[in-house]
Amino acid sequence: MTPLRFALAQGVLLADALTALRTVGLDVSRLGEDRRLLVPSGDIEYVLARPSDIATYVERGAADLGIVGKDVLMESAARVLELVDLRFGACRFVVAAPRDALERSLDEYRHLGSLEVATKYPRVAEEHFRRRGIQVEIVKVAGSAELAPQVGLADWIVDLVATGATLAANDLAVVEEIATSTARLIANPSAYQLRREEIAPLAERLASWAAGR
Amino acid sequence: MGSPFREPVLAPPRGFRDILPTEARELRAIERALSETFASHGYVPIEPPMVEHVTPDSGPERHRSMQFLDRDGSLVALRPDITTAVARLVAQRYRDAAGALRLSYFAPVFREEPAMLGAERQHDQAGVELVGPSGPLADAEVLALLAESLARCGLRDATIEIGHVGLVRRAFAELSDDDSAPVMEALRAGDHVGAFHRAANAGMREDGLARARRALAARGPDIESVDIEGIEELREVIHLGRDLFAGEPLWGIPNLSLVPELPYYTGVVFEALHPKSGFPIATGGRYDLLLGAFGTPRRATGFAINVPRLHLALFESGWRPERERTLVALSPAGTRETAQLAASLRARGLVVAIGAVAERAGLEIIESTVVDRDRVRLADGRVMTAEDLARELT
Numbered sequence: 001m002t003p004l005r006f007a008l009a010q011g012v013l014l015a016d017a018l019t020a021l022r023t024v025g026l027d028v029s030r031l032g033e034d035r036r037l038l039v040p041s042g043d044i045e046y047v048l049a050r051p052s053d054i055a056t057y058v059e060r061g062a063a064d065l066g067i068v069g070k071d072v073l074m075e076s077a078a079r080v081l082e083l084v085d086l087r088f089g090a091c092r093f094v095v096a097a098p099r100d101a102l103e104r105s106l107d108e109y110r111h112l113g114s115l116e117v118a119t120k121y122p123r124v125a126e127e128h129f130r131r132r133g134i135q136v137e138i139v140k141v142a143g144s145a146e147l148a149p150q151v152g153l154a155d156w157i158v159d160l161v162a163t164g165a166t167l168a169a170n171d172l173a174v175v176e177e178i179a180t181s182t183a184r185l186i187a188n189p190s191a192y193q194l195r196r197e198e199i200a201p202l203a204e205r206l207a208s209w210a211a212g213r
Numbered sequence: 214m215g216s217p218f219r220e221p222v223l224a225p226p227r228g229f230r231d232i233l234p235t236e237a238r239e240l241r242a243i244e245r246a247l248s249e250t251f252a253s254h255g256y257v258p259i260e261p262p263m264v265e266h267v268t269p270d271s272g273p274e275r276h277r278s279m280q281f282l283d284r285d286g287s288l289v290a291l292r293p294d295i296t297t298a299v300a301r302l303v304a305q306r307y308r309d310a311a312g313a314l315r316l317s318y319f320a321p322v323f324r325e326e327p328a329m330l331g332a333e334r335q336h337d338q339a340g341v342e343l344v345g346p347s348g349p350l351a352d353a354e355v356l357a358l359l360a361e362s363l364a365r366c367g368l369r370d371a372t373i374e375i376g377h378v379g380l381v382r383r384a385f386a387e388l389s390d391d392d393s394a395p396v397m398e399a400l401r402a403g404d405h406v407g408a409f410h411r412a413a414n415a416g417m418r419e420d421g422l423a424r425a426r427r428a429l430a431a432r433g434p435d436i437e438s439v440d441i442e443g444i445e446e447l448r449e450v451i452h453l454g455r456d457l458f459a460g461e462p463l464w465g466i467p468n469l470s471l472v473p474e475l476p477y478y479t480g481v482v483f484e485a486l487h488p489k490s491g492f493p494i495a496t497g498g499r500y501d502l503l504l505g506a507f508g509t510p511r512r513a514t515g516f517a518i519n520v521p522r523l524h525l526a527l528f529e530s531g532w533r534p535e536r537e538r539t540l541v542a543l544s545p546a547g548t549r550e551t552a553q554l555a556a557s558l559r560a561r562g563l564v565v566a567i568g569a570v571a572e573r574a575g576l577e578i579i580e581s582t583v584v585d586r587d588r589v590r591l592a593d594g595r596v597m598t599a600e601d602l603a604r605e606l607t
Contacts, residue, residue, distance in 0.1 A: 061491015079474065081403040085410075184406060190486045190493060193374050193468060196432050 004044050004198050007063035009051035009072070013183050016088040017067045024205035043198070055080060055186070064191035065199065070181035071160050075121045081192050083203045084185040087210045091162045093124055093178035098149045099171050105155040109134075115155045118148030125158035128178045146170040228326055228334030234574030236524075240337065242534035243366055243524060244319050247339045250362045254354070256317035256341045261298035263321075264289050279323045279334065291323035296503065296515060299342045304507035307344070313351075314344040319520075333521070340497070340517035344504070347512035349446060352481040352499060353453035355514050356465065359495055361458040363485060366523065367532050371494065373464050374432075375483045376471030377447050378498070384425040384441050384469075388415050400472040405429065429470045436467040450481055477503045483516070489529035494522045538564045539577045539606050546583040553586040554599060561603035579606070 008017050008031075018028050027041050031048070039046040047063050054068040055078035066080075069089055073082065095117075097105055109115050118139045119125045129136045139154050146166055148154040156175065161167055167174065185206055192199055225231065232240065248258070267280055267288040278290035292298050295318050307314055319339040326332035339362075343355050356375065363371050381400065385393045392415035399408035412422060428439045436444065451465045473482050473496060482498030497516025504511040541563050545551040551567060558565045570578060581589040581602075590596045597605070 059491075079403055082406045085406045188491055189403060190484075190491055192470070193432065193466075193484075194372065194486055194488055200430065 003040060003042075004065065004195060005047060005063045006044050007047040007049055007054045007057045007066040007068075009054050009066075009068050010048050011051055013051070013067065013069060013089045014048075017086075017183065020067075020086060020088070020206060020209055024202070024209050026202075052076065058186050058188050061188045061190060064188050064195060065202075066186045067183055068186060070179075070184055071121070071124075073184065073186070074179065074181070075123050077123060079189070080186040081189050082184045082186055083192070083199075084207045084210060086183040086185060086206060087213055089183040090180065091160050092180050093121065093128075093158065094161055094167075095128070095156055095158055095175040095178065096146075096161075096167050096172040097156045097175050099173040101149070101155075102173070102175065108155065116153070117156045117158055118145045118154035119158035120145055121158055121160070124178060128158065146172060228332065230333065234572050238537075238574050238576075239524060239528075239534050240520065243520060243527070244337075244339070246366045247362055247518070248317070248319060250358070250365045251317035251341055254315070254341075254358050254361075256315040256358075259299070259302065259316045259318055260320065261292065261295065261302055261318075263291055263323075265292050265298055265301065266290075277324050277326075279325050293324050294322055294517065295320060295338055295340065296342060296500070296517065299344075299515075300503045300507050300513070303344055303504060303511065303513075304509040308509055310345075313346045315341065316344070317341045337520035338517045339520055340495075340515055342513060342515035344511055344513045347499070347501070347514075349449045349453055351512075352450045352514060353457055355497060355516060356450065356454040356481075356483060357457035359483070359485060359497065359516050359518075360454070360460050360464045362518065363494070363523070364458075364460055366527060368487065368494075368523065368527055369530060371464075371485050371487045371526070372466055373483055373485050374466050374468040374471050375447065375451055375481065376467075376469050377443075377481050378472060378478045379480050380441050380443055380447065381429070381469055381472055383443065384428045385412060385417070385421075387421050388412060388417055392416075397472070400429075401474050401476060403474075405470075432468040432470065433466050436469070439469065447481070473498065475500075477506075481514070485518075487526040489526045490522050492519070492522055494519060494526055533575075537576060539579055540570065540573070541565045541579050541581055541589075541602070541606070542570045543567050543589065544569075544580070544582040546585075550586045551583045554583050554589065557587065557599045558603065561599060562607055563603055 008014060018031060021028050026044065030039050030041050031046055037048045047057065049057060051068055051072045054066045055073055055076040057063040058066040058080045059078035067086065071091060071093060105115060114135045114137055116139055117125055117136045118141050120141060120143065122138045122140045125138055139148065141148060145157040145159045148157055149172065150170065157172065158178065185203060187199055267290045278293040280288055280290040283289045299316060303314065319337065321335050322338045323335050326334055341355065341358060343351055356373065360373055382393065382397060385396050388396065396408045396412050399411060409422060409426065424440065428441055431439045447467050451467060454465055455463065471482055471484060477500045478498045479501045480499035484493040485495040487494055495516050495518040499514040501512050504513055541558060543551065543555055543565055545567055555565045555567055580592045584590050584596055588596055588598050589602060
């Protein structure tokens with residue numbers, strides 16, 4: 001039997017993910033020992049990857065399981081099974097505008113018929129404004145969307161915020177919340193069926209760990 | 214100034230590719246096995262057109278179809294699946310047909326795929342549609358045919374997971390239709406977390422949630438512990454299916470977590486899975502609502518096999534197509550002698566190509582040289598008559 005392959009997102013979620021896995025009895029001691037990205041550990045083989053790649057790995061069956069933020073899943077639209085809400089890594093997708101310029105941008109919308117929205121998350125942004133019936137032009141940036149309104153690149157931004165401190169520091173205020181996000185245990189749909197005996201108990205332990213937090 | 218000749222573009226458009234002879238030969242072997250199996254159960258082939266009109270009823274795959282404008286301004290699309298075309302065709306041509314309509318196909322379908330995911334925009338689909346009958350025996354017929362089709366192709370280690378969308382909906386029956394719709398939508402998207410979150414928010418009680426959770430988690434023997442009205446129907450369908458095609462080892466795993474992405478399924482649904490494939494090899498089920506969209510409400514069930522995924526799973530498990538006849542490559546001597554010898558070998562049932570062979574497509578090949586109109590010299594120096602060579606090779 002090939003080991004169960006478990007993809008973990010490097011970055012802010014990793015520490016909490018490792019804590020969760022350790023608490024439910026998995027051996028994660030070899031992760032982070034060196035710079036290896038594929039770490040065998042008994043019946044499980046861990047894969048360390050960028051958050052946005054986790055969904056791709058799991059969707060295509062290159063990994064059986066993964067831990068990744070709901071935000072990443074929303075932006076990728078990958079078809080994976082979301083099995084457990086792990087309840088850490090909480091953050092929110094928000095629409096934000098310059099604190100003093102909300103009225104001005106709405107006026108501009110009335111006159112010009114469209115708003116420019118800078119974001120790293122074009123799919124989430126586009127879907128949100130389509131649902132709202134607001135005409136926008138999405139400007140995709142690779143980072144620091146907070147900067148866009150200050151330099152005149154866009155009127156508003158759609159961004160992921162945890163505390164809101166970065167927004168405040170850049171004189172931005174939340175216009176509305178699009179969605180909340182926490183870390184999820186995800187599975188490749190075929191792997192979930194074929195390797196249910198291994199995956200189900202693990203998912204159950206993680207679910208009760210998350211419920212007890 | 215650049216060259217007056219533009220560099221020719223040699224690669225086909227993104228998501229399309231050439232299938233070269235080695236692969237094509239294997240695909241034809243799969244096609245033969247599938248077509249024979251379908252035919253042996255009374256299914257007759259149909260060939261709907263590549264292009265269909267895009268209408269609001271064009272089916273759920275509409276947003277993923279490759280669309281373009283016809284010269285009269287109407288919007289048309291390369292067909293994204295065959296099932297929708299069959300639904301249209303049945304409404305047009307078999308509106309008043311009584312009895313069961315058993316149709317099969319092996320044909321390419323086209324889907325828009327995001328760039329940079331290595332996804333193909335064209336692939337072959339093979340499948341059947343059973344229009345008319347409903348009930349456990351009809352559901353079992355299609356299931357058993359899938360199991361037998363995969364077995365006849367030589368696929369081992371596949372499982373067929375069998376669920377029931379109607380039973381899953383019943384697990385959330387204490388919710389109103391308005392409240393259960395978003396729950397089912399989340400399940401179709403694979404979002405179990407979101408589904409239970411929505412059900413809880415809509416006021417579903419804790420014991421109901423726990424029962425639904427148990428139902429969705431049940432796979433295989435666990436299904437015995439599921440208490441949803443009608444669960445015995447799923448068991449009956451699987452037993453009947455195994456009666457129709459026993460198979461080895463026993464196939465068919467009840468599994469209520471199976472909720473397909475497409476919303477037109479109403480009853481028994483199933484997927485064929487294989488450890489070598491991250492995606493289902495085949496999907497199918499009962500879709501009683503689709504034909505109604507074309508104005509001809511009829512019961513219908515069927516399945517579609519994704520041929521490239523089946524091929525991949527076969528290949529990864531060591532399958533190779535059955536050996537075909539050896540190719541005799543004939544190096545010409547005199548042109549008339551060569552022509553006469555080639556005709557004489559072919560008349561004896563041999564496969565002959567004149568001259569050097571550039572593409573063997575995995576075929577066995579015997580190099581030979583024409584001696585005269587009746588004899589060849591083989592690579593090892595032996596000189597044989599056409600008759601002796603034919604005896605040796607057939």
